[in-house]
Amino acid sequence: MAAAMQDWVQWSLLLVSLPCETRAFYVPGVAPMNFHQNDPVEIKAVKLTSSRTQLPYEYYSLPFCQPLKITYKAENLGEVLRGDRIVNTPFQVLMNSEKKCEVLCSESNKPVTLNREKSRLVAERISEDYYVHLIADNLPVATRLELYSSRDGDDKKKEKDVQFEHGYRLGFTDGNKIYLHNHLSFILYYHREDLEEDQEHTYRVVRFEVIPQSIRLEDLKVDEKSSCTLPEGTNSSPQEIDPTKENHLYFTYSVHWEESDIKWASRWDTYLTMSDVQIHWFSIINSVVVVFFLSGILSMIIIRTLRKDIANYNKEDDIEDTMEESGWKLVHGDVFRPPQYPMILSSLLGSGIQLFCMILIVIFVAMLGMLSPSSRGALMTTACFLFMFMGVFGGFSAGRLYRTLKGHRWKKGAFCTATLYPGVVFGICFILNCFIWGKHSSGAVPFPTMVALLCMWFGISLPLVYLGYYFGFRKQPYDNPVRTNQIPRQIPEQRWYMNRFVGILMAGILPFGAMFIELFFIFSAIWENQFYYLFGFLFLVFIILVVSCSQISIVMVYFQLCAEDYRWWWRNFLVSGGSAFYVLVYAIFYFVNKLDIVEFIPSLLYFGYTALMVLSFWLLTGTIGFYAAYMFVRKIYAAVKID
Numbered sequence: 130m131a132a133a134m135q136d137w138v139q140w141s142l143l144l145v146s147l148p149c150e151t152r153a154f155y156v157p158g159v160a161p162m163n164f165h166q167n168d169p170v171e172i173k174a175v176k177l178t179s180s181r182t183q184l185p186y187e188y189y190s191l192p193f194c195q196p197l198k199i200t201y202k203a204e205n206l207g208e209v210l211r212g213d214r215i216v217n218t219p220f221q222v223l224m225n226s227e228k229k230c231e232v233l234c235s236e237s238n239k240p241v242t243l244n245r246e247k248s249r250l251v252a253e254r255i256s257e258d259y260y261v262h263l264i265a266d267n268l269p270v271a272t273r274l275e276l277y278s279s280r281d282g283d284d285k286k287k288e289k290d291v292q293f294e295h296g297y298r299l300g301f302t303d304g305n306k307i308y309l310h311n312h313l314s315f316i317l318y319y320h321r322e323d324l325e326e327d328q329e330h331t332y333r334v335v336r337f338e339v340i341p342q343s344i345r346l347e348d349l350k351v352d353e354k355s356s357c358t359l360p361e362g363t364n365s366s367p368q369e370i371d372p373t374k375e376n377h378l379y380f381t382y383s384v385h386w387e388e389s390d391i392k393w394a395s396r397w398d399t400y401l402t403m404s405d406v407q408i409h410w411f412s413i414i415n416s417v418v419v420v421f422f423l424s425g426i427l428s429m430i431i432i433r434t435l436r437k438d439i440a441n442y443n444k445e446d447d448i449e450d451t452m453e454e455s456g457w458k459l460v461h462g463d464v465f466r467p468p469q470y471p472m473i474l475s476s477l478l479g480s481g482i483q484l485f486c487m488i489l490i491v492i493f494v495a496m497l498g499m500l501s502p503s504s505r506g507a508l509m510t511t512a513c514f515l516f517m518f519m520g521v522f523g524g525f526s527a528g529r530l531y532r533t534l535k536g537h538r539w540k541k542g543a544f545c546t547a548t549l550y551p552g553v554v555f556g557i558c559f560i561l562n563c564f565i566w567g568k569h570s571s572g573a574v575p576f577p578t579m580v581a582l583l584c585m586w587f588g589i590s591l592p593l594v595y596l597g598y599y600f601g602f603r604k605q606p607y608d609n610p611v612r613t614n615q616i617p618r619q620i621p622e623q624r625w626y627m628n629r630f631v632g633i634l635m636a637g638i639l640p641f642g643a644m645f646i647e648l649f650f651i652f653s654a655i656w657e658n659q660f661y662y663l664f665g666f667l668f669l670v671f672i673i674l675v676v677s678c679s680q681i682s683i684v685m686v687y688f689q690l691c692a693e694d695y696r697w698w699w700r701n702f703l704v705s706g707g708s709a710f711y712v713l714v715y716a717i718f719y720f721v722n723k724l725d726i727v728e729f730i731p732s733l734l735y736f737g738y739t740a741l742m743v744l745s746f747w748l749l750t751g752t753i754g755f756y757a758a759y760m761f762v763r764k765i766y767a768a769v770k771i772d
Contacts (some may be wrong), residue, residue, distance in 0.1 A: 161393045162266050163322065163331040164224040165307045167171055170317070170334060172220040173202070175213050175262040175269070176571055179298065180657045180724065182257050184210035185568040191299075194456045195217050195232030195399055206513060207506025212572035213769070214477045215264070222265070223330055225319060230312075230357040235290060240346055240377045243370070252307045252372035255300035260658070260727075262296040265317060266334040267503060269402060272297045273338055293399055296656055297341045300370070302672075308367040312359070313315040313382045318389035335389050343367035347722060349379050357381050367728035397503060401662045413646060413666055415535020420631035420643045420673050424680050431684060439768050440658040456691035461766055464690065468698035471534035472542045473549070478702070479527025479552035479594075481752025484745060486514060486519040490756060496664040511581075516588040520547065524594035528601025533609075547591045550748065554741060555586070559739045564730050607759075610631035610767035620694050634748045636681045637707030640750060642706075643673040645715060652719050656735070675753055678705055682754030683761045690762070706747035 142405070173375065174188030184639060189195060204214040234241060253634050263270040271293040300309040318336035318580040348365035352357040357379065359365075364440055436458070468474060491512050500508045527546045528539060536542060558574075576583075625631070647663075647670045654661035681707040686697050716739040719738050726732055 140400075145218065146611075157615050161333055161745070163333060164319075165329055166224060166243075167226050167330060168224045170222045170224055171267055172218050172222055173264050173313075174216050175264055176216050177259045177261055177657050178212075178296070179254075179255065181255050181731065182259075182724060182728065184568050184658065185572045186569075187214035187571040188218070188261070189214055190569070190571075191251055192241070192243055194241070196590065201221045204511050205506045206578070207509030207511075209506075209578050210509050210513075210574065212570065214571045215760050217265070220315075222315065222317070222384050225386045226384070227386060228382070229360050230381055230383050232351055232357050233380040233382065240379050241434070243376045243378070245372070245374060246377045246387075248370055249372040251309060252298075252370050253297045255309065255370065256302060256306050259299045260294075261299055261336075265315075265337045267288050267505070268334055268337045269295060269400065270297060270315075270337045270339045271295060291573060291604065293338075295400070297659070300343065307370045307372070308343045309370045309378070310343050311380050312342040312344050313398070314340040314342065315382060315384045316340065316387065317384070318387050318391065320389055320392055323521060325568060333393045333396075334440045335391045335393060336399055344379075344381070346378050349381065351379065353617055353697075359383075366472045370531035383562065389526045397501065400502070401676050413669065417673060420639065420677055423639060424676060427680050428683055431687060435687075435765060436526075439765070444629060447450070457687070457693075457765070458769060459695055460618060460690060460695040461611045461769075463618045463695040464697070464762060464766065465609040466613050466617065466695065467534040468696065471531060471670070472538070472545055474698060474702065475527045475531040475536070475542060476549050476753060478530060478545040479523040479598075480753050481523075481748040481755075482526045483516060483519045483523030484749050485752060486522050488749065489514040490515055492668050494665055496668050502660050502662065503674070513585070517585050518593065520590040520593035521597035524597025524599075524618075525601035525604075526597075527594075528598035529604050529606065530601075531592040531598075533606035534657070539598060539602040540595075542602075543595045544591075544599060547594035550744075551586060551590065553744065554673075556628075557737055557741055562733055564733060589650070602656045607763070610763055618693075618695065620696070623692055623694060626695065627689065629703065632685055632704040633707035633710055635708070636685050636704045636754075637711045639681050640674055640708035641711035641715075643677050644670045646713065649719075650717060652716070652723075654725070656719075656724060674708075674750070678708070678750045678753045679757035681705070682758045685690070686758040686762060697762070698755075702751045702755045705758070706749075706751030708750055709743045709747035712746055718743070 166759075172195075176188065177186045177190070189199065196217055196219040197218075200217045204215065205215060208215070221231070222228075235657055274292045274294055295314070298310060300307060302308070316333060316336075316338040319332040320335045322331045322333060344360065345366045345368045348360040370376050441618070490732075491500070493510065497506060500511060523542060527542065530538065531542045559579075562579075563575050626635075645667060650663065651661060653659050682701060683702050686701050690699065691698050716736075720732075720735055721724065726735060726736070
């Protein structure tokens with residue numbers, strides 16, 4: 130689906146890694162390509178993207194010059210879902226061979242003519258801030274940005290800060306006029322490999338930059354050999370695109386090669402360098418310290434209180450007095466009473482286990498470098514297949530819990546587990562995909578791919594969920610330490626702060642505080658076409674998230690039982706996922722303050738995929754909190770003497 134879908138799964142699925150250097154070694158997803166002098170280096174186009182519309186388009190959706198034969202690369206599932214449509218281009222680039230200026234698709238040196246319809250389309254894409262993404266030897270093109278910052282308020286001591294922008298701008302606007310970048314100056318860097326004597330030198334491409342320029346037709350001098358001469362200095366005017374009439378222009382390019390000390394294994398460092406690494410490190414460390422400090426305090430309070438409660442409950446004398454002082458022992462006969470809708474609860478928790486296992490494995494593998502950006506689409510593909518295969522664990526946990534809750538219809542429960550959450554995800558994505566189809570975007574999932582996904586769902590995930598559910602249902606149910614009374618106990622009137630929504634607000638603060646800094650970088654990667662590579666940080670944040678969700682869930686269920694409210698099953702599942710509410714609030718804040726989306730369909734895509742993120746995050750954190758609370762409740766009731 131839209132490029133955002135890739136990143137939705139990414140963020141839902143990616144955990145995080147230990148803090149590690151950004152220049153990490155990647156297990157090669159692609160073997161190094163060696164070139165000799167004057168070997169062809171193929172330039173391919175990937176797609177056009179815009180953070181304003183969130184709708185990717187394939188390269189030849191615009192009237193660029195085309196080769197004699199257009200060949201699309203066979204793509205994996207992840208690339209299709211990202212909206213990538215990798216295709217060859219007419220650029221002729223030879224290893225370590227310079228080109229001053231070359232004209233594309235010019236017949237008899239005649240300029241390219243864009244009719245009114247094509248001119249209007251190009252002008253519309255430029256006004257929507259579209260970027261063009263090319264690759265050379267699987268390395269994406271980048272535009273160099275040089276920013277100057279003065280230190281200590283002294284304008285004379287300005288330092289140059291070099292950053293790179295992914296892709297290059299299709300064009301620019303100046304007032305009401307629109308200009309197209311019709312000349313591309315490619316700057317490719319190579320690393321010369323050390324070889325033995327009498328061997329021909331081999332080269333490897335280690336960086337791919339472009340300087341886009343707009344040069345009007347009259348300022349370009351073209352000869353009969355399709356070579357051209359660029360105007361000197363700043364004497365030229367840009368190539369304007371008037372959407373109300375035909376436009377005539379040349380598409381040209383030049384090639385410049387430079388030798389570099391960067392080795393092939395480190396060539397992605399340019400794209401993964403962040404301008405605010407120190408801020409990122411500081412924020413992560415700050416989150417770690419605060420969360421563990423608060424977690425330590427909560428743990429000390431709850432452990433001391435529990436020890437006191439258990440010691441009092443286990444005294445044989447003055448039992449009645451102690452029972453009046455505290456309430457969680459009073460509900461021992463009802464605390465394990467099965468809740469309403471046990472099948473739906475166990476199904477949602479089974480999907481949460483499925484998500485948890487998938488995310489854990491994907492982030493851990495990505496942390497080791499096996500899903501680096503050089504393996505295009507590998508992260509998305511791995512996530513989809515892992516979710517299918519983790520169905521056996523989700524089914525097993527759901528089946529065992531369903532039997533513990535006195536359920537009997539295991540076949541219906543297995544079907545519910547296999548279809549409830551995936552069905553909601555598929556339904557929302559299908560509706561969004563219809564809108565993307567209507568825009569003729571490459572982000573729309575093709576019909577054959579959609580059929581393949583359905584076959585994976587019903588051919589892999591569904592049978593595995595049934596298999597796991599069958600064995601989970603046959604296994605001995607969880608052993609509850611106390612018996613359940615036949616007649617339910619009356620629940621006293623609860624105080625205002627025991628309200629479910631208040632509990633969600635209180636329980637969500639700590640987990641969200643642990644991860645909101647990382648959430649900013651994830652959102653930037655999803656919605657602003659950036660690379661996300663800090664899987665070490667992500668793994669660390671995930672561990673903190675698990676710890677904080679577990680502890681908050683235990684505290685909330687303890688307060689609820691002390692208030693003599695034994696209906697904790699559903700409430701704990703909902704409250705433990707409270708941080709998902711804050712993720713939704715942050716997503717709205719990000720939309721209003723960080724993005725420049727004004728049209729209906731891009732807004733619909735944003736909030737549609739945000740809804741999927743929030744739902745998945747709620748399932749994940751709710752499941753973590755539920756199982757932590759369930760273990761806690763079984764533990765404390767096993768520690769007291771019940772008459």
